[in-house]
Amino acid sequence: MDAPLALYRRYRPETFAEVIGQDHVTDPLRHALANNRVNHAYLFSGPRGCGKTTSARILARALNCEQAPISDPCGECQSCRDLARGGPGSIDVIEIDAASHGGVDDARDLRERAFFAPVSSRYKVYIIDEAHMVSPQGFNALLKLVEEPPPHLKFIFATTEPDKVIGTIRSRTHHYPFRLVPPKLLSDYMLQLCRSEDVGLEPTALPLVVRAGGGSVRDSLSVLDQLLAGSGPDGITYDLAVQLLGYTPDSLLDEAVEAFAADDAATVFGVVDKVIESGQDPRRFAEDLLQRFRDLVILKAVPGAAETGLIDTPADRTAVLQRQVAGFEPTELTRAADLVSAALTEFRGATAPRLMLELMCARILVPGADNSVEGFHARLDRLERRLSGAAPAPEITSAPASAPTSAPVTPQPAADPEPARTEPAVAEAPAPQPSAPAAAEPQPAAPTPEPVAAAPEPEPEPAAPTPEPAAEPAPATPGQLTTADVRRMWPQVLDRVQQLRRFTWVMLSQNAQVASLDGSTLTLALVNTGARDSFVKSGSDQIVQQALSDVMAVQWRLEAIVDPSAAPTGSAPSAPAASPQAAATQESRVPESVREALRQGPVPVERVNPDAGVDPDDPVVDDGSQDAEALLAEHLGAEIIDETTHG
Template sequence: MSYLVLARKYRPPTFKEVVGQEHVTVPLKNALKSGKIAHAYLFTGTRGVGKTTVARILAKALNCESSDKPVVEPCNKCTSCVQIAQGSSMDVLEIDGASYTSVDNIREIRDTLTYRPARGRYRIYIIDEVHMLSTAAFNALLKMLEEPPPHVIFIFATTEPHRIPKTVLSRVQRYDFKTIPIELIADALKKIVKKEKLDASEDVIWLVARKGQGSLRDAISYMDQVVAAGHTKDLKKAALILGAFDRNDLLDMVEAVIRRDARAALDVFYRLRTQSYDVRQFLWELLDIFRNLVVAKLTERPEDHVIGTKEEVERIRSLVKGCSIEELKELYRQANTSTSEVLYSLDPLLSLEMLVVRLASRQPAVALEELFERLNRIREKLSSAQPAGPMLPVSGTERSLFDAPQPEAEPAPKASTKGGGDVCGELLRHLKAVHPDVYSFVENLKWDRAGDRGPLVVYAPKEMLGLLRRSADVLNRAAEKVAGAGARVEIREEAEAPAQAQPKRSREGRPEKDQLVRQALDIFDADIVDIKRRKR
C-alpha cells in the first residue's frame, strides 16, 4: 500500500475533531439538530484551516444512513459516509472553482439540478475556490441560488471572499474560519506524534507549529517533512530543513539587542541568515518575541499568555527583569513600523540587517512622566535660583519654553571711572539697548578711561581680540553717542590691564561655575561637551 501523508491520514472525520473552529462547528451542529438547514453555505478563511474538511463533514452528516434524518455527527461507517470520505459518492460533487470558471460549466451544473439524489437525502455541490468563477458564471449561479430544488445544497469555499459579488453573498450563510492558535496546532501535532509512535522533541514540535502560521494542514505537512528527514529531535537540523529560524538563536539576538550590543546582535543575525532567507518569517518571529516580552513584563504569570515552551517562557521572564516597559514597547514599535521599509526595499536582507543594528544602537528610552518631572524640577529651580552674574537677554520665544517667570538681567556693571566719570557705564547701557549682540560679549570685560577726554579702553582675552576689532565701528559710534564727537574705543589685551583691576571673567569662559548651569547639569546628570554662542 502506498504511503498516505499525515495531512490526509489525520483529516478530522467529525465536527468534534475539528481544531480551533468551534464558532463554526457549533452553529452547524445546532442547525442539523433543529433541522434548519440552509440551501447554500459559504466557508471563508486562509488555507489549511478546515473549510473543505468541514464541508465534507457537513455533507456526511446530511446524508448519513445511521438515521432517517440528518445527524449531528456522521457515523463514518455507513456506505454514504465512506463514499463521501473516499470522494466516490454520486450525491456529493466536489468542483474546483479554478477549473470550472466559465458560464458553460455552471450551465452544466444547472442541468443536473433536477436529478434526484441517487442514494442520500440531498444532492450536494461543494465548489472550492469559488472566487475564481467569471462574472458571467456568477450571474448564471444566481438563479440557482434564488430558487434551488429542495434536495439541492450548495457549499462554497474561498480564501478571497471580497472577490465574490454581493448578490451572491446575500444568498448564502457565511461562516468565517479563523487562523488556528499556535498552541492548538502544537497540541494537535503532539497527538499525531503519539499516534505515530514518533520520538520528537518539544522544541521541534513548537518550531513546526510556528512555521504553520495558523494553518494546521501546513503544520502537519511540515511535520511529515521533518519525520521523513529523520530530524524530529534535532532542532537546528529541523529548522534548516524547513527554512525556519531556531527560536533559541532568535532569543540570543534579542538579548544582545536589549543589552545594546550591536556586534553580538549582528553575529547572531549572520548565524540566523544561514538558516533561512525568509525575511517575512523573520519579522513575524521577531515581533512575536517582542510582544511576549511586553506581556511578560505586565503580567504576574507570563506562562498564561506567552506562547512557547517552558524553557522559552523562563528565558523571556529573565530577559525583562532589567528592562522598563517603555523600552520594550519602543522595541516593538520600531520593529513593527520598519516592516514595510524592510519588505519593500531593493534589498530586504540588507534592510533587515540595518534594522537589527538600529535596534541594538538605540538611545535609552525615558518615560514621558519622567521627562515632565524633570522639566518641573528645572522650572522650580529656575524660578527660585538667583543668577550668579548678569543674565543674557532672552527673547519672548525662549521665555515661553517654561511658563515660570525668568529672573531679570542685572544692571550692567559700572565701569571704572578713572577720570572718565560714568561714561563707560553709559556706553554699556547704550550697547545693551541698541546692540545687544555686541553687549553680550563686552558686558563682563574690564573697561577704563584715561582722563576726562582720553579714549575708552576695553581689555579682552587674546582669543576675543579679533571679534572685538570686527565690532570696532559699532563701539566707536556708541562712544561718540555717549561721550561726544571724536570719542574712540581702544581694544587691548587683558594682560595690559592695571593690576589693581583685573577683568571679570564671563560666564561663557567658565560655564561650570554658573549656578544655573550647575543645577541643569545636576538635574540631567550631564557633562559639558561644547560651548557655542547663542545666535541673535
C-alpha cells in the same frame, strides 16, 4: 509498497466532532441536522486549511445518511462508506473546482444537470470550492437555480474571499465564517498525531511547527509531515525544525538580546555577521527578533505571562527570558520592537538586506540619535538606571546631622569615595565618625588632607593583586569564547562564587557586570570606586578566578573598572532602602553577628577565635571592619551604631 498518504489526508475528519477549533460552526450545523432544519444553500468562508471543504463533505454525508436526520453520519450505511475517508465517492455528491469551471458555460451545464433526481441518495449536493473564482456572469447564470432549487438539490459554496461572491448569491445562503485555530489547541492536536505516528517530538520544536502553520490545520500538518519524513531515531528535534523551517536559533537571539541590554555594539554586529555568513535570511532574523521582543514586552508588563499562557515558551526558556528582561526598561523594549517592526517594511525589495539589518541594530543601540518621544524615554530610563547606582538616599539625609563641623567646607563636591573613607583617621571629632562610614560620599568635608593622607596609602593596594594571575601561561583553553558567552554563563559563575564566599557574591551580584573579554583578560565593571577598591583589596578577584575555573574551565586575569551605569547581572535581589531610624534600630540589635558574617565569608564559625581576631587567611581582614560597615550602609541602608556608646 505504496508510500503513505499525506497527514492531512490520512487524518481528515469524518464527523463534526473531529473538526478542531470551529465549534462556532460545527455546533449550529449539528443542531440543524438533528432538527431537520437544513437550508438549501450554504456559504463556508475563512482562511485556507481551516476545514471548509472537509465540513462540506461531512454535511453531505450527514444529509444522505440512511439514519437522517442525524447530527453525525453513522459511518455504516452505503452512502457513508462511499463518502468516508479514502472512499470511492458518490455520484450524487459533486465537487466542482470553480478555478477551472467558473464561466457561463459551466454554470449553464450545471443548471441543466441539477434538475435530474439523485441516483441512490436522498439529496444531490453540489460542493463548489474556490467559489470566489466564479465569474459574475457565471454567478448570474446560477442565481435563479440557487434562489429556487428543486427539493432534492443542495448547494455548498467554499471560499477564502467571501466578498468576491456577488451579494445576490450571498443573500440566498447561510453564511458560516471559519477561523484560524488557536495555537494551544493546535499544539495539543500535533502532539496527539505524533503519538499516533509513534514519533518523538521535542517540546521546543512544537512551537516552531505551530508558528510555521500559521493557525491553518492543513498547513501545520504539511509542516509536521515534512519533519516526520526527515526525522531520525530521535524524532523531531529542535535543531531539525530550525534547519528545515529556516527559523533563527534561540542561542543567536539570546546573544543579540543580551548584547542590546548591555549596549555591546561589537557583539550585536557580530551576530549580524553570523546571520549573513550562515546563509540565513535577514528578514527572517528580524521577524524572529521582533517575536522575541514581543515576548519580553509582555513578560515585563506581566511577570506571570508564562503561567497564564500569554507567551508560549517551555519552562527552561522562560527562565532565560526572565533573566533577559531584567536588563531592559519598558520604554527600551517597546522602542526596540517599534524599530524592528518599522525595519521589516523596509526589507521589502531591499537590494542590500545586510545593510538594512545593520542600520536597524544601530538605531536600537543609539537612542541618543532618536528625537522621538520613545527615544527621549529611552534616554531617561538610562539616566535613571545610572543614578540608581549612586549613593543611597539614607546617607544623604543623615549626612548633615553626623558631620556638622565639616559642612562649611565645600570647594570640591566631587570628592572620591576612597579618600572620604580614610577621613575619620584625621578628623578632629573621632567619636561620631565611625557611625556613618557610608555618609562620607555626600560629605566633601575635608578635601584638604586628600592629596596627603588619603591618596598615597590606598592607591598602591588595588594594583597589588594584579601580578598574581601572571602564573597563568595558558589562556588558550577557553577556545574563542566571547563576551556574550561569559554573560550567558555569569549566573552559574555567581552561584559558584556564593558557595566559595558570600561576601564576594553579595558585592558582585549587586554592584558588578561583565564589561568585556579581551583575550585572557576579563574586565568587570563596578558601580563606584568604593566597590572597585573593596573588590580588589578583599581578594575577591581570586574567588572569581576560582569560580571561573570551576564553571568554565578557564584561567583568566581579572581587571576591575568603575562604570556608574553598570547594572547588576546577578540573581541576588537588592534589599529595599529603609529609613535611617529604622535601619539604625534594626542594626543595633545584631551588629556584631552581621559584621562577623561578612568578614568570615565561607569560613566556618569554629575557625574564628574572638581573642586572636579573624583568621588571617580571610582576605577581608586586611581591610579592617570598615569595609563591612560600608557594605551594610551602602547596600542595606543601615547606620552602624557603636554598642559601647549606646550601652
